[in-house]
Amino acid sequence: MALETFSYDNRIVRNFALATAFWGVVGMIVGLLIAFQMYLPSLNFGIPYTTFSRLRPVHTNAVIFAFVGNGIFMGVYYSLQRLCKARIFNDILSKLHFWGWQIIILSAALSLPLGYTLSKEYAELEWPIDVLIAVVWIIFGTNMIGTIIKRRERHMYVAIWFYIATFFTVTILHVVNSLDLPVNLLKSYPIYAGVQDALVQWWYGHNAVAFFLTTPYLGLMYYFLPKAANRPIYSYRLSIVHFWALIFIYIWAGPHHLLYTALPDWAQSLGTVFSIMLIAPSWGGMLNGLLTLRGAWDRVREDPILKFMVVAVTAYGMSTFEGPMLSIKSINALSHYTDWTIAHVHVGALGWNGLLTFGILYWLIPRLYGIKLHSVKLANYHFWIATLGIVFYAIPLYWAGITQGLMWKEFTTDGFLQYPLFLETVLQIVPMYVMRSIGGTIYIIGILFMTYNLYRTIRSGKLVTEEQVQAPAIEVAAFKDEKFSWHHRWLESRPVQFIILATIAVLIGGIIELIPTFLIKTNISTLTAVKPYSPLELEGRDIYIREGCYTCHSQMVRPFRSETERYGEYSKAGEFIYDHPFQWGSKRTGPDVHRVGGKYPDAWHYNHMVEPESMSPGSIMPQYPWLAKNQLDLSNTAVKIRIMQQLGVPYPKDFDQIAVNKLKEQAGQISKSLTEAGIDAQSNTELIAMIAYLQRLGTDIKGISKAPK
């Protein structure tokens, strides 16, 4: 058979590799900064843009989409060409993909500190960036599927299946979760409200973990681990079985993020059941990876690359054991909202994604540059430092999470809360926050070692941009099967295009036309006491979102005695129907605020926002003095009201025209009450709106303690 000569594009792989290392350093340094801010809030230097609540999404987005994202593309572009024995589909698409993705990252790094956020975790970016993400992602998919179609190897190695599942699922997740109505170019409201928004968000959020941090990285493991060990995967059969099991089960596990919330019980149970089932396919992958090294453990002792990979796969096994465990309701009751979750995700991110990425970089860069790694010894040091860093990071946070969770629930023998002051439970774990930041520092020192090592390697080598290869063309006869008619054969031989076309058709037809109206109809209040926000409260809510208050404060009182004693009546689904987006939060660094309305006087909130320690000595909340200075922007108030009306919020007809007057009226009342308390506050500042919102929170159903569901 005739041999075809072609070349692999290594430049695009190199570009993504450099971006991976670069954004890894950036994302982790931002993470370290906010880890310090957890106990030294003044480390925001008094600047809004560097305050914890705005930087936390920068950190999560940078690590997930910039570091791991570029890592995925690096690994896919390298391995797919070799597994398909074909050059990547289109060089121009590769370039568009690379630069498009970097532009997305840059616009995220700019817009999030500036406060342009949707406040939905890991989907914070505003709608123009969301559109760009969709476009660039489709470019990636086209390039990938194009390569698969023109492959010279009939069999698709298991890693390719993981890549396809990643592309297909993330497309749908991203589109469904990002449906917003724009107010202007930089502000939009999700079409979903309250419980519905929460469910869509965590359906997305969980699957983002599943299909962005897990499946593509499993694909990379299946390629790079055997390559680095130079031995076949332990069981190819197991890899196939666990792949299909994993992707079929993963998509149903999302509701475990909403246990004991206002989500219907049956949906919670569904999430729990599928989460527990997940342990089987997850551990299938872990065991397959580890057993690949059976009989080669002597090489693991010497080779830092294998060491990185072994610990990465072990971390994957640990976090996928812990995940199902945290999905059990009784454990979740203790762990949720505490630092336990943070420890859990960092075992995954630092251990699984981080160490696997490092292993791949150490393996890949020398090969791309046709040279040996600058220093194996330094890589070994990096391995030990990174592993130690993870230990020092995770253990204090597990300790902190369990300690605080227990303290929240502790009652005295007389039946009162043992620690009625939330701050007490925070101060107890501050030493753990200090230790965590030390662990993070250690881990970052490791990645700096790597950067230096790779830099030296690159400097002394020369990039093999075009790697010449020869491979026989695929026998076309294999695709011909006389049993099928041509159209049947067309579909059979192009399943992926078929799926994508069908998906696009469904997305366009279904989502844009039907779903918004269908959802709005069901947003009609079930609790008659619940009323839409006043214009001032709505503006205040947008400031709450802009500042990222949800990163530390939940708005979801769970139905436990320990929580109703501390915060008040537990939260009901019907209370959130005008919340676009929902603000339930996922972490309580500060107390829940769903019932904060009416709890303190306006003056307390004013002083507390300007200087938290004046009201709660020892508080680790950052100061927000700029809220008392910034003028409230009223230019969009009318548009916001109209958008809310479109979303089904029942403001009276033509309310948008009197909204600003209503707003000023309410602001005047609040500033009057502040003046009476001896505070000289302008009625046109952002803080007035924020106080209006906080005082409104959770007050609608006060006095109706037996409210219907």
Place this chain on the structure above:
Amino acid sequence: MSVLYLLITFSLLIAGGFLIAFLWAVHNGQFDDRHTPSIRMLIDESENNKKEEEEN
């Protein structure tokens, strides 16, 4: 809670897509050979690797 039906629909759509892909793969014979693919992926034909192998 109508959004549940929406999400279940989309989840089923994803699962359905996976199912079609799975059936195609089985029908196409992708999983007939459960051994050699794991070895074949270890072998690269590029000039670099040949050099590397010679060195070893």
